[in-house]
Amino acid sequence: MRAVAVSAFGEQPQLMDLPQPEPGPGEVLVRLSAAGVNPIDWKIADGSFGDAMPAVFPLVMGSDGAGEVAAVGTGVRRFTVGDPVFGQFQRVERGGGSYADFAVAAEASLAPAARSVTYATSAALPTAGMTAYNLVEETRVSEGRRVLIVGATGGVGTFATQLAAGRGAEVIATARPAMVELMRNLGAAETVDHTAGPVAERVLADHPDGVDVLIDLISGPAEFSEMTRLVRDGGTAVSTIGSADADDLTEHNLRGFNFVNRPSPQLLEILAGHVDAGRLTVLVGSEVSLEEAPEALTASRTGRARGKTVLAI
Ligand SMILES: NC(=O)c1ccc[n+]([C@@H]2O[C@H](COP(=O)([O-])OP(=O)(O)OC[C@H]3O[C@@H](n4cnc5c(N)ncnc54)[C@H](OP(=O)(O)O)[C@@H]3O)[C@@H](O)[C@H]2O)c1
Structure with missing residues (x-):
């Protein structure tokens, strides 16, 4: 073969x-x-x-x-x-x-x-969908929460944007200008162009009260630490690439972790069901x-x- x-x-x-x-x-x-x-x-x-x-x-x-x-x-x-x-x-x-x-x-x-x-x-x-589903679940994304997704236009991010918005969250998605309309159609309330300057500064300028949840698929340890300054006291910050430092997060009164995916056949079935019901665009x-x-x-x-x-x- x-x-x-x-x-x-x-x-x-x-x-x-x-x-x-x-x-x-x-x-x-x-x-x-x-x-x-x-x-x-x-x-x-x-x-x-x-x-x-x-x-x-x-x-x-x-x-x-x-x-x-x-x-x-x-x-x-x-x-x-x-x-x-x-x-x-x-x-x-x-x-x-x-x-x-x-x-x-x-x-x-x-x-x-x-x-x-x-x-x-x-x-x-499978991989990106289950990752996105577990990310929104484990960061307890829910109605009214403001969620920043860094790396939102890739595999995991396009699913995470839809799943978070589907739970009633206000999603801020990083996106180049060419991807803005698409991300809005997937449910992002706002986009921030990561090629036009530091994301954290620009989000904070528009939202001085910060975000409840940070889902970061991209940033290395130093940038991730910088990005967590956006997260409100008691909020949640997660990295999919191992950039979260537990001590740093605790010091700033944040809940946070380095994400490890937990695949399961039940989760695959849930995702296929979402797709068939028209709730998830691939x-x-x-x-x-x-x-x-x-x-x-x-x-x-x-x-x-x-x-x-x-x-x-
Ligand atoms: N821990 C785990 O269990 C787990 C599970 C799944 C994935 N991951 C990891 O998570 C990461 C993302 O996975 P993926 O499948 O979504 O990757 P992907 O499909 O390659 O998507 C990457 C996206 O990030 C965007 N991007 C690149 N640099 C950026 C920046 N500085 N700021 C904002 N956005 C930026 C890109 O858009 P532009 O081209 O417009 O910049 C692209 O759309 C990978 O490193 C992957 O290995 C980990």
């Missing part, structure tokens, strides 16, 4: 011809129609998690995917051959990932795909072929994503 894989951590991803994997007990083999690109894909291939992630090479890249069940291992109860599914496939310890014609996932890493959208749209949902900014994965990954590294990038398989 075709697969985009690396032969060692730090090597360039390449299109390879690899044996089709087989599902073991409790596992599902999926014939993929699409794979979603996430920054975690190249971070894993770079070896960013070191010894914490023992890997088998060639390592097929990619977590997210959607397609049809091709075979099931013993003990699988929720799926049968032919079911449309989506979910997470990266299994570093087995060398498996979603940038391939076929991939194996644990039954608990999959859910029935949304009925109203294409596989490409479903493949864009913004696929770019769709390219599997062969173009290396270029798509290079683009992802620039941090300039507009919504999600999807590989058609």
